[in-house]
Amino acid sequence: MLPSGQPKFRRRKAARPDEIVAAALEIFSEKGFAAARLDDIAARAGVSKGAIYLYFATKEDIFRAVIAQAVLPNVGQIRQLAAAHPGPFSDLARGLAALAPTLLARSELGGVIKMVVGEARNFPEIARLWHDQVIDPALGALSEAIGAAQARGEVRPGDPRLYALGLIGPLLAGVIWRETFTPVGAEPFDLPTLARQHFETALRGMSPDPTA
Template sequence: MTDAKRKWNRRKEARPAEILEAALALFIENGFAATKLTDVAKEAGVAKGTLYLYFDTKEALFRAAVRHALTDNLGAVEQAAVVAEGSLAALVPKLLQQAATRIAGSRVPAILRLVLADGRAFPDLAAIWHEEVVSRMLNLLTGLITAGQARGEIRAGDPKLHAMSIVGPMITGVLYQEMFGDLEKPGLNLETLASQHADTVLRGLLTRPRDA
């Protein structure tokens, strides 16, 4: 049996995931503008008409690909928030370690670099990233910070700005490693950054010291 026949004999249920994997690889390698739906279909081993059954535009395909890449990672972060039971002191170290290990080791940094590179020419990319990632994480943290302020555990200040101060350095670190990791030996240790930043930011946010 030829490779082409094997691809067509796969279960239909597997096709969307295979299309998304192919799309991710091509978006990351070629950029959004240069990636054609016909190339994605070819890479996934499906007819272009089959691809259109699932995704009617390239933007819709990109949105689904982002969700596909982030589902496990963001789900783990949200689960950590549940386990932390609303405690920012318990959540922040886990959240930053997730960024250092799960997210940094995935395709997420490459997707973020793609959004930064092509976002001005294709504003929908930035909107998709904001809706699927940024708002989701900032809303989670902002809610926890607001609740902590009401209990007197978190210092006064704009909860959203506090949330940005938590995640900002890790985003910078992940991007730094993505862009310059091959140029530095040893490269940036993201797990060390996560640990140090968690301690620093919590000492600034909590009304009582962590070790009090």
């Protein structure tokens, strides 16, 4: 038996950054950026506060790692789906409607989205990171797909970026609702149903044929 106060197992040093990032994702989601303390992250990860400084100099650096490990793989899926789909755009949109709720299902990710929106004014750097590494690439990939669909005559004229924002906006609103109002008793929205219904409605509005 291990002496009192000894850890039950010894982690490989190579695993510690991943454990710290996973713990930080949970803490950021639960407490927000301002209230998240390195002590909290260290305790959740099962390491000392000093161990965090072996891998991350600041809390912002930890947030960068959270984006890189927990968020960017999801963005990569969206970009790959958009890039690999030659058409028709309606099939791509329906594929995104099925994929996006799955990616947004993790409560920790929703909590981080709420954190970025709520604390952007006081911590503009986290908003900038989220925009540059998450929002802009995903919105850009969808905008490019819409522009290509317009060139094929599948989508009516209009700003592709505005169309893209119109498609994903209600899903983000649904996540914010889930993280903000559902915990205090509001009736929740089912994200997969929201995505399917909204995308079908949007596709009709984007069609060059008003009777489609």
